[in-house]
Amino acid sequence: MLPYTPEQGTLADIASRRLAQSIVTGELAQGQKLNEAELAERFGMGRGPLREALRHLEGMRLVTRVPNAGARVVVLDRKTLSDLYAVREALEGMACRIAATQMTDADIDQLRKLLDRHEAQIKKEGGKVYAQNEGDLDFHYQIARGSRNQMLMDMLGSEQYQLLRMCRYRTSRNAERTLPALQQHRQIVEALAQRDGELAEMLMRRHINGAWRSISEMMDKEEAA
Amino acid sequence: MLPYTPEQGTLADIASRRLAQSIVTGELAQGQKLNEAELAERFGMGRGPLREALRHLEGMRLVTRVPNAGARVVVLDRKTLSDLYAVREALEGMACRIAATQMTDADIDQLRKLLDRHEAQIKKEGGKVYAQNEGDLDFHYQIARGSRNQMLMDMLGSEQYQLLRMCRYRTSRNAERTLPALQQHRQIVEALAQRDGELAEMLMRRHINGAWRSISEMMDKEEAA
DNA sequence: GCAACCTAGATTGTCGACAATGTAAAAAAT
DNA sequence: ATTTTTTACATTGTCGACAATCTAGGTTGC
Numbered sequence: 001m002l003p004y005t006p007e008q009g010t011l012a013d014i015a016s017r018r019l020a021q022s023i024v025t026g027e028l029a030q031g032q033k034l035n036e037a038e039l040a041e042r043f044g045m046g047r048g049p050l051r052e053a054l055r056h057l058e059g060m061r062l063v064t065r066v067p068n069a070g071a072r073v074v075v076l077d078r079k080t081l082s083d084l085y086a087v088r089e090a091l092e093g094m095a096c097r098i099a100a101t102q103m104t105d106a107d108i109d110q111l112r113k114l115l116d117r118h119e120a121q122i123k124k125e126g127g128k129v130y131a132q133n134e135g136d137l138d139f140h141y142q143i144a145r146g147s148r149n150q151m152l153m154d155m156l157g158s159e160q161y162q163l164l165r166m167c168r169y170r171t172s173r174n175a176e177r178t179l180p181a182l183q184q185h186r187q188i189v190e191a192l193a194q195r196d197g198e199l200a201e202m203l204m205r206r207h208i209n210g211a212w213r214s215i216s217e218m219m220d221k222e223e224a225a
Numbered sequence: 226m227l228p229y230t231p232e233q234g235t236l237a238d239i240a241s242r243r244l245a246q247s248i249v250t251g252e253l254a255q256g257q258k259l260n261e262a263e264l265a266e267r268f269g270m271g272r273g274p275l276r277e278a279l280r281h282l283e284g285m286r287l288v289t290r291v292p293n294a295g296a297r298v299v300v301l302d303r304k305t306l307s308d309l310y311a312v313r314e315a316l317e318g319m320a321c322r323i324a325a326t327q328m329t330d331a332d333i334d335q336l337r338k339l340l341d342r343h344e345a346q347i348k349k350e351g352g353k354v355y356a357q358n359e360g361d362l363d364f365h366y367q368i369a370r371g372s373r374n375q376m377l378m379d380m381l382g383s384e385q386y387q388l389l390r391m392c393r394y395r396t397s398r399n400a401e402r403t404l405p406a407l408q409q410h411r412q413i414v415e416a417l418a419q420r421d422g423e424l425a426e427m428l429m430r431r432h433i434n435g436a437w438r439s440i441s442e443m444m445d446k447e448e449a450a
Numbered sequence: 451g452c453a454a455c456c457t458a459g460a461t462t463g464t465c466g467a468c469a470a471t472g473t474a475a476a477a478a479a480t
Numbered sequence: 481a482t483t484t485t486t487t488a489c490a491t492t493g494t495c496g497a498c499a500a501t502c503t504a505g506g507t508t509g510c
Contacts, residue, residue, distance in 0.1 A: 011463080047465085048276075049465095051277055056280040059280070068471050068492060080376070087377060090318070151309055151311075271495045273495065273496095274494070292463090
């Protein structure tokens with residue numbers, strides 16, 4: 001259950017969502033120049049709303065702007081991703097620790113069901129990447145919700161972490177990590193069920209660290225080629 | 226050394242900075258309605274750039290917008306601040322742990338000098354609130370820099386954490402906590418100097434936790450009145 | 451007197467045009 | 481031929497006007 005983005009609102013809101021989606025999925029390449037007139041044309045709106053959308057995205061750090069030179073899609077280099085995963089480890093570790101005391105039994109049960117669905121999906125399709133990706137995000141977001149910390153939820157769910165989704169799309173083609181990841185997810189849920197915050201935090205930190213190492217290796221291979 | 230914001234740029238950039246400043250200092254009250262035409266008039270610009278600035282601030286979470294009903298200054302209630310301080314504890318704790326291995330001796334020396342200046346200022350003026358405030362922010366930001374994690378620096382220095390500055394302005398009138406805080410800062414620096422990341426993290430977490438308790442108490446008193 | 455409805459004013463959302471700036475290609479000079 | 485200068489074009493920045501929406505006050509009916 002990702003934060004629901006209603007399909008309506010002002011034109012600027014719509015443009016903002018569509019652009020965010022295009023950036024995150026890689027439809028718009030990293031570093032690509034964003035031409036206002038062209039995008040406005042494509043979305044069927046004036047340049048005004050589109051400029052507002054770009055400003056919003058700038059605040060979200062999905063685009064970078066230079067005065068009088070326009071906006072470009074942000075570029076995720078190795079260092080940026082490394083920094084991001086370090087921050088994730090701290091934030092989501094904390095989320096787990098707090099969630100262990102704050103989540104209701106019903107919440108935890110929902111988490112289990114979510115993982116069941118993931119498992120079924122993996123077995124059926126061998127990991128249709130898109131769904132698997134959003135599913136993993138769901139898991140992490142649900143735990144953030146469990147912490148009852150709105151700021152954490154904002155950071156993970158809607159804003160800053162879009163960068164993460166962006167990275168996922170690039171790196172999730174090899175689905176070899178999905179099964180061990182699911183296993184780790186289950187361990188985390190069990191720790192939460194036992195109300196063991198420290199263990200849950202440790203498992204989550206290890207899980208994220210492992211994910212980073214996997215991505216890092218993949219980038220090494222890509223660079224070698 | 227807060228991130229330097231040049232006094233130039235597009236009108237939207239200027240409006241964004243001026244608004245952020247006004248919001249953070251409390252010149253614009255929490256929850257206050259932001260009238261586009263009025264603000265545009267005051268800043269001597271059209272409504273276009275001003276709307277872009279509002280969008281940017283929305284991305285920064287300093288204002289909240291409702292379609293067709295305008296923008297309002299964000300309201301920092303007790304829960305929001307509590308969440309914010311929990312996140313701070315995790316992030317700045319991490320910053321300390323990493324900074325202990327990443328900062329150069331020169332960096333640490335600069336940190337000592339910064340604290341010397343703070344001490345002198347406190348003794349001289351009994352804590353001119355504004356300077357003291359920004360000074361404390363400097364300290365925390367320098368440590369984030371020491372972690373060499375750009376994402377962390379962004380989060381602390383320029384964006385999300387503006388909420389924190391906002392809160393500080395409201396709560397820093399009673400300067401009774403400045404001296405113990407300085408003492409804690411010194412302890413943290415010495416832990417960094419000894420390259421003891423774990424200790425530095427622990428001290429920082431305790432420091433932030435103490436700050437939150439102090440603010441929380443103050444809010445209790447205010448509510449009682 | 452109270453409530454629902456309607457009207458007038460204010461405010462936000464959007465667009466198109468124009469000015470300012472940056473960029474790249476063509477022309478001129480060495 | 482290469483470098484510099486100039487010129488033309490594309491893009492961004494800004495403004496003012498108009499349409500859509502919301503809000504408040506008054507009016508009408510019960």
